[in-house]
Amino acid sequence: MTVAGKATKFEYKALHKPNQLNYGSGQTAVITGWTVKQAIAKHLQPQEYAVIGQLYSPTRGINLLIRNLLFNPHVRFLVVLNASKEDKNAGACECLLDFFRNGVEESLSDIGRRAWVIRSPIPGYIDIEIDINTLEKLRYSVEYKEVKSIAEAVNLAKSYAQREILEPWGLRLEFPMSTVEPTVLPGTRYGHRIEGKTIAETWVKIIHRIKTTGTIRPTGYDGQWQELIDLMAIITDEPADFYFPEPNYLPIDRPFLEEYVSQILDDAPYREGLKYTYGQRLRSWFGRDQIGQVIQKLIGEIDAASAVMNLWDVKDHEKGGSPCLNHIWLRVVDNELSLTATLRSNDMFAAWPANAMGLRALQRHIRDEIAKRSKYELKMGPLITISQSAHIYDDTWDNAERLIANQYAAIFNQRSYYDPSGNFLIEVDGKEIVISHTTAGSGEVIKSYRGKNPLNLLREICATSPAIQPEHTGYLGIELQKASNCIKSCQLYIQDQ
Structure with missing residues (x-):
């Protein structure tokens, strides 16, 4: 870095998630939300940006993003791409913008931890260890703007790059960060079975099992996860309108679920920067409507064992970014329709509840369509998910421990003594x-x-x-x-x- 007003190159150094970012030498950070960062980076030169990165979660991602910005005070401009349906569902970009618009207040997170809570209708937290005066200085030192398209993001980044070089707004700052080191008990490495009446109940049992006996491994990106291999979860009695506990301890709510279900049931047009949706893979990706196919298959042969839908494309090996949900199988036994789904990689803390509810909605849709088009009035059978890598990321270990402390004992005490073995x-x-x-x-x-x-x-x-x-x-x-x-x-x- 040289004096202000002259050509200079800055070096962005990330304290958190360093392998998930694109680095440049400018003064603009581009936040792409759910749009793949390469869709922006390919249109820019390195000197036109400081860093480009995605932001998925307001409760997990914003805190680390803010810490990285505090360590890189040469960043003076922020471009936030808040464009896709996925961005709307997650709310991360909107919550980040609310941080800069409205600031924070000291309060409690949804799990009862003291934190700076962003003044936003979308829950977002920043560690209380970060000095409030520093957060306020960051807010007023960085010029931010929301954009709604890749082209708009690229053009804005380029226009910022044409401005006069600004001095960093302060020194690099790093604040202490608490870590959770789980105690792992001996347990089976492969093959686990967990059953519950509802998705909420089953989720708490899953988190407890992973936190108790899961193996700690590096993620392949940044950080660690705690993992069980081949975890089968069976949900037997999820109600038609879905069960949300009160107060709701799930990582999703009903408005989010309504949007998420459409991503599984409905087709979607191709959009630059977005990889796919599960509905797109099921409806049109392979040139066939697979959901329609299995409905017709079961109407024609109600006890068929071949009502299968596939989301894996052999080209995924070459392209990367392959879907986590790979395979769905419907089966009718004793007038009961079950659905079994295989997921190669499953974030059990943040993603599995939405995955399970979306799959249950798909199961009900298929059951209802069979009833409309045929003489069959099938009962809703169990939903089974098989997560080949069932894991919890290290940035949610603390939340997982609090969930177990607050909910597991009550759920365990409500257990049924029924044993199908007799x-x-x-x-x-x-x-x-x-x-x-x-x-x-x-x-x-x-x-x-x-x-x-x-x-x-x-x-x-x-x-x-x-x-x-x-x-x-x-x-x-x-x-x-x-x-x-x-x-x-x-x-x-x-x-x-």
């Missing part, structure tokens, strides 16, 4: 323990066990019925030992007493 009636006959295994529904006896050693009996039961729920297995162990103790002490044994 029930076990335990009695004592002389010197032996007798166990009758009955069906979960009718109570019909399907198998009997008899013996004196409670551990051997438990092992035999588990070997015969390996799908027994873990809590049920523990209960059996306790009751069998009680029965054995009663035999030894010549006392009367009554189950559950």
